[in-house]
Amino acid sequence: MEKIIIVRYSEIHLKGKNRGYFERALILNMEKSLKGLKHEIRRQSGRYIVEAFEEDEIDNILSKLKKVFGIHSLSIALRVKTDLDEISEAAKRVCIESGNFKVSAHRADKTFALNSMQLNAEIGGRLLSCFNNLTVDVHNPDFIVNIDVRENGTTLVFNEFIKGAGGMPVGTSGRGMLLISGGIDSPVAGHMIAKRGMQIDCIHFHSYPYTNMQARDKVIELAKVLSKYTCGTKLNIISVTHIQEEIHKKCNGEYMVTLLRRFMMRIAENIAKKCGAQCLITGESLGQVASQTVEGMTSSNSVIKDLPVLRPLCGFDKDEIIERSRQIGAYEISIQPYEDCCTVFLPKHPIIKPSISSVMTEEAKLDIESLLKEALSTLEVIDL
Amino acid sequence: MIYLDNAATTKPDGECLKTAEKYLLSEFYNPSALYKGGYGLQCELRETRKNIISLIADFENFELVFTSCGTEADNQALFCGGKRGNVVTTEGEHSAVFSAVSELKQRGIEVRFAKLNSDGSVNIENLLSLIDGKTSLVSVIHVNNETGAINPVNEIAQKVKTKNKFTLFHSDGVQAFGKIPFRLTKDIDLYSVSAHKIGGVKGVGALFKRKNLVIKPFIFGGGQELGLRSGTENIFGIKNFEFAAVKKYKNIKAYYEKALKLNALFREKLDKTLFTEISNINCSPYILCVSAEGLRGETILHDCDDSGLIIGTGSACSSNEKKRYSRVVQACGYNEIVADGILRISFSCENTENEIIEAADILNKKVALRKEKMA
Numbered sequence: 031m032e033k034i035i036i037v038r039y040s041e042i043h044l045k046g047k048n049r050g051y052f053e054r055a056l057i058l059n060m061e062k063s064l065k066g067l068k069h070e071i072r073r074q075s076g077r078y079i080v081e082a083f084e085e086d087e088i089d090n091i092l093s094k095l096k097k098v099f100g101i102h103s104l105s106i107a108l109r110v111k112t113d114l115d116e117i118s119e120a121a122k123r124v125c126i127e128s129g130n131f132k133v134s135a136h137r138a139d140k141t142f143a144l145n146s147m148q149l150n151a152e153i154g155g156r157l158l159s160c161f162n163n164l165t166v167d168v169h170n171p172d173f174i175v176n177i178d179v180r181e182n183g184t185t186l187v188f189n190e191f192i193k194g195a196g197g198m199p200v201g202t203s204g205r206g207m208l209l210i211s212g213g214i215d216s217p218v219a220g221h222m223i224a225k226r227g228m229q230i231d232c233i234h235f236h237s238y239p240y241t242n243m244q245a246r247d248k249v250i251e252l253a254k255v256l257s258k259y260t261c262g263t264k265l266n267i268i269s270v271t272h273i274q275e276e277i278h279k280k281c282n283g284e285y286m287v288t289l290l291r292r293f294m295m296r297i298a299e300n301i302a303k304k305c306g307a308q309c310l311i312t313g314e315s316l317g318q319v320a321s322q323t324v325e326g327m328t329s330s331n332s333v334i335k336d337l338p339v340l341r342p343l344c345g346f347d348k349d350e351i352i353e354r355s356r357q358i359g360a361y362e363i364s365i366q367p368y369e370d371c372c373t374v375f376l377p378k379h380p381i382i383k384p385s386i387s388s389v390m391t392e393e394a395k396l397d398i399e400s401l402l403k404e405a406l407s408t409l410e411v412i413d414l
Numbered sequence: 415m416i417y418l419d420n421a422a423t424t425k426p427d428g429e430c431l432k433t434a435e436k437y438l439l440s441e442f443y444n445p446s447a448l449y450k451g452g453y454g455l456q457c458e459l460r461e462t463r464k465n466i467i468s469l470i471a472d473f474e475n476f477e478l479v480f481t482s483c484g485t486e487a488d489n490q491a492l493f494c495g496g497k498r499g500n501v502v503t504t505e506g507e508h509s510a511v512f513s514a515v516s517e518l519k520q521r522g523i524e525v526r527f528a529k530l531n532s533d534g535s536v537n538i539e540n541l542l543s544l545i546d547g548k549t550s551l552v553s554v555i556h557v558n559n560e561t562g563a564i565n566p567v568n569e570i571a572q573k574v575k576t577k578n579k580f581t582l583f584h585s586d587g588v589q590a591f592g593k594i595p596f597r598l599t600k601d602i603d604l605y606s607v608s609a610h611k612i613g614g615v616k617g618v619g620a621l622f623k624r625k626n627l628v629i630k631p632f633i634f635g636g637g638q639e640l641g642l643r644s645g646t647e648n649i650f651g652i653k654n655f656e657f658a659a660v661k662k663y664k665n666i667k668a669y670y671e672k673a674l675k676l677n678a679l680f681r682e683k684l685d686k687t688l689f690t691e692i693s694n695i696n697c698s699p700y701i702l703c704v705s706a707e708g709l710r711g712e713t714i715l716h717d718c719d720d721s722g723l724i725i726g727t728g729s730a731c732s733s734n735e736k737k738r739y740s741r742v743v744q745a746c747g748y749n750e751i752v753a754d755g756i757l758r759i760s761f762s763c764e765n766t767e768n769e770i771i772e773a774a775d776i777l778n779k780k781v782a783l784r785k786e787k788m789a
Contacts, residue, residue: 239716275787 031120033085034109036186037071037078037095040102040196055199055227056100062261063094074180075138081109092192097259099225100202101194105176107186112142112179117149118156120187121175128163129172137179149177198227200260205229206340207302208256208311209294210265212248212368215313215343217256217360218351222342223311224260231305232256233266233298237274240375245368250412255360257414266301269408270294273401274375280395283377287321288384289393291330296398297405299334308337315343315351325383332386416769416776419726420611421559421589421701421760427613427658434654445647446636455649462656469663470591471598471622479621479639480652484588484608485510486632487621490643491584491604492518492553494629499548500524504536504565505745506558510606511586512741515553523550530745533694534561534703542573551582556605557589560728560742560758562693562701564594571601582627588619592662593700595670603627609655612662618651669763673699676761676770683774688781690752692743700762703728705748705755706781709788714757717780723773726758 037060042052057078060071069083069091083091088106095104108123110116125131135149144152153175158164178186208220210232220230234249250265257263270293277289298310314322321330331339343351355361381388417425443451445459463478481487488510492501496518503515505527519525528541536554545552552574556567571583584604590596592612598605602624609618623629623642635644662669677699681691684704692703706714711727718725728740739753759773 239713239720240710242712242716278788 031108031110031116031123032081033088034107034186035080035083035088035091035095036105036107036188037080038102038104038194039077039100040194041198042100043076052100052199052202055202056098059098059100059199059201059261060095063098063258064091067091067094074182094258095194096192097195098199098261099195099197099227099259100199102196103194104192105186105188105190106192107176107178107188109184109186112139112183112185114144114152117177117179117185117187118153120185121153121157121177122160124187124189125157125161125164125175126173126189127161130165130167130170131157131173131175132166132168132171133157133175133177135177135179139179139181139183142179149179153177195225195259197225200224200227201229203227204309205231205305205307206309206311207298207305207307208232209298209313210234210249210253210256211313212245212252212364212366213313214348214355214361214364215315215318215351217252217313217358217364218354219311219313219340219342220256221259221354221358221360223340224256228309230256230260230311231264231266231302231307233268233301235268235270235294235297237271238269240271240274241369244366248363248366248368250414251363252360253412254414255358255363259358263414264305265412265414266305267408267410267412268297268301268405270297270405273405276396276401278375281392283375284379284381285384285389285392286375286377287380288326288329288389289396291321291326292333292389292393293398293401293405295330295339296333296402299337300402300406301409302337310334310337310339312339312341313343313351314341315346315348318348320380320382323382325385329384329386329389416723416765416773418759418761418765418769418773419724420762420765421562421758422726423610423616424613424762425764426610426615426654427661430613430654430657430661431615433657434650437650437653441649445649446638455647459647459649459652462652465656466620466659467622469659470596475600475625476598477623477625477640479623479642480647481619481621481639481643482617482648483619484586484606484611485619486643487606487608487619488553488584488586489514490621490629490632491606492551494632494642495582495584495604496523496551496553497630498523499550500526500546501551501553502526502528502541502544502549503553504528504530504541504555506530506534506536506561506563506742507553507555508559508586508588511553511555528554530742530747531563532746532748533692533697534558534563534742534746535696536565536570538566538570538573541570542577545574545577545581547578549578549581551584553584553586555589556585556587557594557698557701558742559589559701560740560756561703561746562589562697562699562760564590564696564698567602568596568599571599575601587622589698589701592659592666593670593673594698595666598622600624604629609651609658612658614655614658615651618648618655620655670699672763673761676765676767677702679767679770680759680761680774683771683778685778685782688778688785690748690755692746692748692752692756700760702759702761703743704757704759705743705752706757706785707752707755709755709781709784711754711756713784714755714777714780717784718776721776721780723776725773725777726760728756728758 108120135146253265445455526544591607605622610616689704
């Protein structure tokens with residue numbers, strides 16, 4: 031009798047001839063996330079079995095697999111020889127000793143002597159005689175003892191379906207560049223797009239010495255959280271200090287954020303193309319702050335030459351975003367008090383609905399090309 | 415690299431480290447152990463307490479409780495002394511006291527804050543007016559850690575006792591001990607100090623406690639430190655603290671004079687058009703607080719750091735807090751713009767005049783440049 035983990039995939043089963051492509055990506059991602067831990071992954075009729083691991087690492091393995099996109103559910107199961115006594119022994123181990131239950135047997139091996147119904151009755155009877163506080167309730171059981179008789183002479187016994195991360199395996203939907211600040215929104219946006227199978231690289235803009243090392247470390251920590259879901263990421267860090275100083279010096283202060291965002295988009299697109307990213311991703315949510323109006327988005331979008339900009343949070347309320355941030359484990363990091371670059375030269379009254387012509391007038395006061403070139407020269411890449 | 419953040423921590427004194435080294439390597443026994451090695455250390459510790467107390471007080475009147483830091487000593491004083499009625503403190507306290515009284519407030523004790531003068535010293539009249547028959551404890555910082563303002567704690571303690579003789583008087587002496595020449599009088603019940611601000615290592619503090627004053631233990635266990643703070647004694651750290659403190663007090667007046675000179679030189683070299691001086695000449699010469707008004711102190715800190723000068727912005731212990739503006743400087747009556755530009759330059763007698771001249775030059779240049787960029 032040994033403990034194994036059953037991994038069931040989500041949407042991949044809807045795929046036709048290219049299913050193999052998605053499956054290979056999923057296995058690769060599982061292997062990446064379990065790197066350094068002893069284990070083996072085997073495919074078994076439409077699901078995967080993780081086995082040969084150290085039993086005291088099981089929680090660690092589960093928590094890593096729960097972050098791999100493409101997995102619908104997981105179960106910790108006992109694997110025994112297909113033998114009634116052994117199956118019954120395993121059932122006793124996974125059974126909770128009191129409450130309502132039912133046995134749900136599934137027989138892939140049709141040569142096994144008992145059919146599913148008979149197996150349900152037999153194992154159920156044995157459990158009842160073993161535990162006095164158990165009662166059978168096939169309609170509303172507190173828990174289910176699942177018995178899966180496989181074709182290879184083994185049977186899997188388990189009582190729980192653990193929800194997986196869902197979505198598609200990362201890497202099957204191309205590569206995107208996430209603009210990540212130290213806030214709550216951008217990691218959530220990255221997570222949502224990664225869930226649909228996109229490999230994510232990140233870009234962060236800082237304004238040292240107006241911001242500090244803690245702010246930078248905070249972003250690294252956020253990117254690390256994201257990297258657990260994306261099986262690694264590259265964090266590109268760029269200084270926009272001089273750009274902010276120049277805007278501050280030469281332009282109308284109300285346009286600080288609008289103009290800065292245009293620079294960020296230009297830089298992000300430049301680096302995205304070099305990294306092979308096919309789109310930009312931002313954490314903008316419509317109307318959340320002054321720069322995230324449709325006019326603000328139009329202004330920042332208009333400097334993008336080729337790539338689409340995905341804004342998965344546009345329709346979300348702040349509390350919905352916070353909820354997701356908590357779920358992915360980023361919230362506690364995001365709310366650390368260190369400021370990111372946007373707040374340093376923040377005007378009291380930022381322009382809310384910038385018109386492209388007024389933005390262009392302000393921007394004309396700057397030497398865009400040389401500022402871009404200088405900012406790009408500050409690039410630092412961290413592999414996470 | 416010029417280090418002018420000595421109020422945050424000082425460079426450990428190499429000589430004292432060397433002398434104390436044997437308490438790590440050979441005299442490593444548990445001072446509570448009964449064999450000779452352990453007992454010997456216990457006897458040494460007794461002497462150490464006596465030596466440290468004698469530096470600033472009459473050994474007959476005080477006892478010493480070693481702690482893990484100044485913050486712990488402050489917490490012990492407040493949580494074990496401020497038990498009922500109301501507690502009076504000042505708006506100029508270090509977070510170690512400020513956060514502890516906030517917790518006392520949560521536990522149902524009324525906390526009253528005395529106003530500050532513009533240099534960060536407490537307004538004594540205002541403080542005394544807050545004390546009544548129900549005041550169980552008064553806590554007044556001796557030397558303000560941000561502005562360097564010196565509170566005459568002996569005088570204040572005496573006035574407090576005249577108003578209510580049952581009120582306990584505590585002072586956080588972390589920035590005063592080993593720096594400002596003074597003696598503790600019997601009116602002071604509790605006094606906190608720290609080792610790493612005077613050349614000792616981090617991880618050691620102490621609470622002076624008036625003899626016969628009964629307070630509750632802070633940490634329960636094996637009964638070390640008069641039963642008030644259990645835990646195996648950090649013999650290396652404590653001996654190192656003793657050596658560092660004794661060394662400081664041997665020349666305390668000369669060091670004080672030197673700090674005065676360095677401080678005056680720095681002020682002289684500082685471009686007056688760029689800064690608002692918060693500290694005045696009555697403040698501790700070891701601390702100089704100025705504001706690069708209109709700029710953010712932290713930006714200048716990084717600028718200087720990149721040019722080989724280390725200075726602070728207000729309290730290093732508060733830089734983890736969410737609030738951006740210095741609570742203490744605002745309590746001195748300055749607005750947010752001044753409070754945002756706070757820089758704390760803190761000296762050590764090891765600094766040289768050349769360092770001071772260079773440092774002032776770097777600071778002037780950096781602030782001028784940044785002001786130009788931000789104009």
